[in-house]
Amino acid sequence: MPDPNAPPRRPTLTGGRIRLAPFAARHLTPDYVRWLNDAAVSRHLEVCSCGHTLASVTDYVRKTLADPNEHFFAMEDPDTGRHIGIIKLECFQAVHERGEISLFIGDTSRHGRGIGTETIVLVAEYAFGALGLTKLVSGCYSVNLASGRAFEKAGFHREAVLRNHYRCEDRWVDGWVYARFAPGRAPEAQAGNRVEEGACPPSP
Numbered sequence: 561m562p563d564p565n566a567p568p569r570r571p572t573l574t575g576g577r578i579r580l581a582p583f584a585a586r587h588l589t590p591d592y593v594r595w596l597n598d599a600a601v602s603r604h605l606e607v608c609s610c611g612h613t614l615a616s617v618t619d620y621v622r623k624t625l626a627d628p629n630e631h632f633f634a635m636e637d638p639d640t641g642r643h644i645g646i647i648k649l650e651c652f653q654a655v656h657e658r659g660e661i662s663l664f665i666g667d668t669s670r671h672g673r674g675i676g677t678e679t680i681v682l683v684a685e686y687a688f689g690a691l692g693l694t695k696l697v698s699g700c701y702s703v704n705l706a707s708g709r710a711f712e713k714a715g716f717h718r719e720a721v722l723r724n725h726y727r728c729e730d731r732w733v734d735g736w737v738y739a740r741f742a743p744g745r746a747p748e749a750q751a752g753n754r755v756e757e758g759a760c761p762p763s764p
């Protein structure tokens with residue numbers, strides 16, 4: 561008889577440059593804690609860049625894995641299996657058919673090599689395919705140009721600007737909301753993939 565308290569099973573998603581494995585105990589490493597405390601990684605994340613411990617991260621991971629709405633993956637180098645980051649898809653599935661993506665590549669030597677884009681594409685395919693979601697969103701700081709660009713390359717468009725939404729390095733910065741609709745699903749929602757000229761002004 562299956563254990564009712566066991567976390568939901570997730571697939572492994574495999575791309576050319578990255579493998580997304582369901583997050584497991586082997587991914588809970590001092591490296592993961594160090595990434596969260598490293599401002600170079602987390603200064604544009606909603607977690608603060610300090611004070612994370614193995615205990616606090618373990619607690620967060622335990623809660624995330626127990627939540628059936630969370631799909632939590634470790635990014636692994638497909639050749640070596642090395643854990644280099646995480647991506648999380650939080651689903652508001654039952655009613656809104658929507659998911660929200662957040663990610664980071666903790667190993668900064670891997671930034672700017674197309675891995676973030678491929679990771680987002682893999683999760684979008686999973687969300688629209690296996691999970692049957694209609695819309696994906698992700699929020700990023702307006703100063704996080706690498707993130708915005710990665711989402712754009714993964715087929716997202718900037719849907720909204722949230723003025724002075726985040727506090728970043730002692731100043732307010734806008735929030736950008738990126739969105740993508742599932743191809744071929746909910747035709748009335750597809751109009752959301754087109755942003756009207758001027759509807760989404762650039763940040764100053």
Ligand SMILES: CC(C)(COP(=O)(O)OP(=O)(O)OC[C@H]1O[C@@H](n2cnc3c(N)ncnc32)[C@H](O)[C@@H]1OP(=O)(O)O)[C@@H](O)C(=O)NCCC(=O)NCCS
Pocket residue numbers: 600601602604605663664665666670671672673674675676677678699700701704705706707709710
């Ligand atoms: C954001 C992040 C996930 C992107 O992943 P990545 O693998 O580095 O991104 P990619 O290589 O796929 O694409 C990045 C794009 O941004 C561009 N870019 C990077 N820095 C840039 C900058 N300062 N200005 C403009 N463009 C920039 C790159 O040139 C590339 O575009 P191109 O292929 O057209 O040249 C990764 O850098 C990361 O984890 N950063 C730290 C945590 C974080 O910010 N997470 C996201 C929170 S929303």
